[in-house]
Amino acid sequence: MQISSQTELTWIHNMHNGTAETPHTAGTCNETLPTPSPSSEFSLGVLVLLAFLMVLLALVTILGNVLVILAFIMDRNLRHRSNYYFLNLAISDFAVGAFCMPLYIPYSLTGKWYLGRGICKLWLAMDYLLCTASVFNIVLISYDRFLSVTKAVSYRAQQGITSNPVINMVAIWVLAFLLYCPAILFWEHMAGCSVVAVDQCHTEFFYNWYFLLCASTLEFFVPLLSVTYFNVHIFHSIQRHQRHGSVQDCEPPRSSRLSWRFCLLPRPGASSPPSEAEDSVSSSTRPKKESLVTEISSPSRGNSVTPENDLSVSFCATTRAKLQQDKRRAKSLAIIVCVFAICWAPYTLLMIIRGACRGKCIHNSLYEITFWLLWINSSLNPFLYPLCHVKFRMAFMKILCPKKFATLRSGSF
Numbered sequence: 103m104q105i106s107s108q109t110e111l112t113w114i115h116n117m118h119n120g121t122a123e124t125p126h127t128a129g130t131c132n133e134t135l136p137t138p139s140p141s142s143e144f145s146l147g148v149l150v151l152l153a154f155l156m157v158l159l160a161l162v163t164i165l166g167n168v169l170v171i172l173a174f175i176m177d178r179n180l181r182h183r184s185n186y187y188f189l190n191l192a193i194s195d196f197a198v199g200a201f202c203m204p205l206y207i208p209y210s211l212t213g214k215w216y217l218g219r220g221i222c223k224l225w226l227a228m229d230y231l232l233c234t235a236s237v238f239n240i241v242l243i244s245y246d247r248f249l250s251v252t253k254a255v256s257y258r259a260q261q262g263i264t265s266n267p268v269i270n271m272v273a274i275w276v277l278a279f280l281l282y283c284p285a286i287l288f289w290e291h292m293a294g295c296s297v298v299a300v301d302q303c304h305t306e307f308f309y310n311w312y313f314l315l316c317a318s319t320l321e322f323f324v325p326l327l328s329v330t331y332f333n334v335h336i337f338h339s340i341q342r343h344q345r346h347g348s349v350q351d352c353e354p355p356r357s358s359r360l361s362w363r364f365c366l367l368p369r370p371g372a373s374s375p376p377s378e379a380e381d382s383v384s385s386s387t388r389p390k391k392e393s394l395v396t397e398i399s400s401p402s403r404g405n406s407v408t409p410e411n412d413l414s415v416s417f418c419a420t421t422r423a424k425l426q427q428d429k430r431r432a433k434s435l436a437i438i439v440c441v442f443a444i445c446w447a448p449y450t451l452l453m454i455i456r457g458a459c460r461g462k463c464i465h466n467s468l469y470e471i472t473f474w475l476l477w478i479n480s481s482l483n484p485f486l487y488p489l490c491h492v493k494f495r496m497a498f499m500k501i502l503c504p505k506k507f508a509t510l511r512s513g514s515f
Contacts, residue, residue: 163199166484173497195480230282311457445479
């Protein structure tokens with residue numbers, strides 16, 4: 103009887119320190135971990151304000167990403183390779199706002215988890231999966247833009263292949279699942295016990311510095327270095343094309359004996375690689391080029407402008423337009439990457455530091471701020487899409503302001 107009373111007192115003591123054994127675990131961990139302090143230390147007015155801001159952020163995240171998904175469904179002009187990756191990013195960000203944020207708001211305000219251990223595991227797995235998938239999608243978008251600028255010909259040749267982006271999209275979710283979800287689901291079973299209190303909801307590796315460092319390297323540091331590398335090469339490639347275009351592609355032909363058709367079409371039986379300037383011309387400008395050939399070949403044109411000069415000026419203008427378009431998209435992509443770095447860097451670094459000092463050197467309020475800053479990235483991404491493509495702006499206008507869209511469309515014809 104005395105032993106039983108002593109065991110009960112030990113269990114109550116462990117409950118007070120947040121290290122009680124959960125009902126489904128087989129053993130008791132000797133490690134005592136500090137639990138996050140509840141946010142109830144704030145006044146009622148502050149809690150109401152925080153609740154309002156959290157709900158508002160969740161609604162903005164949901165509605166913004168729903169708008170992107172609807173634009174992709176309703177506008178066929180958006181259904182090409184690069185925009186499939188934006189759709190994948192919007193799906194992951196939408197799930198963050200629709201599932202992760204609403205479940206976390208009561209826990210963040212009260213400091214206690216009331217939904218049970220099963221829902222906790224599901225929420226943790228979904229949160230880590232969706233946030234990691236969002237990061238990997240940003241990397242994939244940067245890589246796709248890198249290929250479209252540096253390898254324009256081969257990139258355009260694959261525009262009609264839909265299986266390639268689908269495979270990449272599925273691979274993103276598989277890799278995101280493998281990074282964290284097995285550890286979330288099976289860590290306590292491999293350890294033989296749980297270090298999470300019954301009224302708390304965080305991962306078993308919450309204070310494991312080694313695992314957090316390795317996972318953060320794959321989730322944040324490697325993606326950040328990758329997208330930085332891609333964007334630097336994109337800008338260098340655009341600058342190189344601009345220099346070559348201004349010096350070579352915009353010069354009129356030096357020899358009047360050279361047929362103007364030779365500038366566009368190879369001779370029968372001859373195969374030569376396309377020039378660098380032609381590589382930079384998008385596939386959407388090819389019908390204009392073909393109409394240009396027809397106009398030049400017609401005898402009704404005046405003799406004041408030679409076909410060679412006319413073709414050179416038009417080709418130069420098309421090349422410059424394509425380069426300016428690539429430059430605008432590269433700048434907008436750089437903005438997305440910078441926002442990603444600003445939102446993710448504080449949380450990632452803080453998690454590593456917190457794991458190293460066992461949670462004793464980081465105040466919980468600072469952790470909460472960086473945690474929500476990470477989710478803010480999912481709410482900002484939909485507003486950054488229009489910077490990347492004018493077709494997104496038109497699709498958004500078609501959904502939100504159909505009358506204004508119809509007026510602009512009728513005025514353009």
